[in-house]
Amino acid sequence: xxxxxxxxxxxxxxxxxxxxxxxxxxxxxxxxxxxxxxxxxxxxxxxxxxxxxxxxxxxxxxxxxxxxxxxxxxxxxxxxxxxxxxxxxxxxxxxxxxxxxxxxxxxxxxxxxxx
Amino acid sequence: xxxxxxxxxxxxxxxxxxxxxxxxxxxxxxxxxxxxxxxxxxxxxxxxxxxxxxxxxxxxxxxxxxxxxxxxxxxxxxxxxxxxxxxxxxxxxxxxxxxxxxxxxxxxxxxxxxx
Numbered sequence: 230x231x232x233x234x235x236x237x238x239x240x241x242x243x244x245x246x247x248x249x250x251x252x253x254x255x256x257x258x259x260x261x262x263x264x265x266x267x268x269x270x271x272x273x274x275x276x277x278x279x280x281x282x283x284x285x286x287x288x289x290x291x292x293x294x295x296x297x298x299x300x301x302x303x304x305x306x307x308x309x310x311x312x313x314x315x316x317x318x319x320x321x322x323x324x325x326x327x328x329x330x331x332x333x334x335x336x337x338x339x340x341x342x343x344x
Numbered sequence: 345x346x347x348x349x350x351x352x353x354x355x356x357x358x359x360x361x362x363x364x365x366x367x368x369x370x371x372x373x374x375x376x377x378x379x380x381x382x383x384x385x386x387x388x389x390x391x392x393x394x395x396x397x398x399x400x401x402x403x404x405x406x407x408x409x410x411x412x413x414x415x416x417x418x419x420x421x422x423x424x425x426x427x428x429x430x431x432x433x434x435x436x437x438x439x440x441x442x443x444x445x446x447x448x449x450x451x452x453x454x455x456x457x458x459x
């Protein structure tokens with residue numbers, strides 16, 4: 230168990246809908262990352278938050294947004310869902326005292342299926 | 345820009361034989377290298393990392409990896425494979441000099457250990 234908690238584990242929704250994925254980082258970790266894993270694209274970085282502030286942005290669609298709350302949990306909001314958004318969404322966290330050397334730890338992921 | 349290549353989509357090995365999963369990287373500065381394992385329907389689990397120091401790094405579950413700067417490689421190895429090692433393995437790199445220290449992951453290598 231990495232200590233990173235993600236909910237829900239599985240989600241099935243229809244095209245055009247909006248969903249929210251939730252992540253609780255490991256205790257003491259200030260940095261949260263969101264990744265998308267799909268068969269054709271591999272593991273793609275979406276966005277990173279550090280202590281409530283957006284720090285880095287990757288290949289995140291405009292239909293997607295995220296935030297990190299004062300208690301450090303994070304939410305990834307996916308809207309106007311399309312079939313191609315079906316994927317496994319991971320949250321990861323790290324301490325970030327030394328941003329390069331620190332390991333990032335992954336949650337178990339949220340399986341999103343858009344039908 | 346940083347990048348990681350895992351040249352083999354799949355590696356097959358017999359139980360008890362040594363295994364190697366290959367990874368090569370490209371960075372502007374000094375690389376920080378990581379290996380993760382993903383079991384079916386699970387999140388990525390951290391195995392080991394190279395930051396500095398000895399080129400041979402030991403990690404979890406009997407795995408080790410050898411950093412080779414001249415060949416820009418960080419191959420994952422295990423002296424004696426177990427059937428339970430069958431999983432998807434990801435190599436990742438971080439490099440501050442490029443302006444972003446977000447980990448970049450390879451596409452993954454599926455390791456299949458045959459009884």
